[in-house]
Amino acid sequence: MSIPLAVLEDIIDGSGVGAAIEExxxxxxxxxxxxxxxxxxxxxxxxxxxxxxxxxxxxxxLTALPADDQARLGVAExxxxxxxxxTCRQAEYTFNLLADALSKDEPDGAPSWALVxxxxxxxxxxxxxxxxxxxx
Numbered sequence: 428m429s430i431p432l433a434v435l436e437d438i439i440d441g442s443g444v445g446a447a448i449e450e451x452x453x454x455x456x457x458x459x460x461x462x463x464x465x466x467x468x469x470x471x472x473x474x475x476x477x478x479x480x481x482x483x484x485x486x487x488x489l490t491a492l493p494a495d496d497q498a499r500l501g502v503a504e505x506x507x508x509x510x511x512x513x514t515c516r517q518a519e520y521t522f523n524l525l526a527d528a529l530s531k532d533e534p535d536g537a538p539s540w541a542l543v544x545x546x547x548x549x550x551x552x553x554x555x556x557x558x559x560x561x562x563x
Contacts, residue, residue: 451528
């Protein structure tokens with residue numbers, strides 16, 4: 428069973444996790460091609476395809492998408508010297524930023540990885556959402 432890309436994007440966007448993580452990441456001088464939402468989408472595509480959860484597989488899942496989806500997600504974009512497709516190094520860099528932002532030795536009031544993953548799981552369980560809405 429394969430989950431359509433649009434459904435995975437709805438889960439991530441609807442949970443607000445991608446935007447929340449993006450706010451935690453440091454702003455650099457240069458534009459970062461891979462967003463937190465796109466990285467999470469690649470992770471979910473990889474797991475949905477029952478591939479090992481390696482960053483090289485996340486990169487492969489994202490670069491295997493149709494060209495229109497790659498352009499929309501920022502996997503492929505136009506640079507000053509021509510078209511550029513996301514590299515494994517860029518995926519690793521964004522993943523490390525995300526991991527650093529979500530790992531904490533001391534609570535600081537910002538979301539932790541446990542909260543982020545529970546938001547994704549909750550958003551991905553429509554039956555659970557309906558049950559909570561009806562109870563509240």
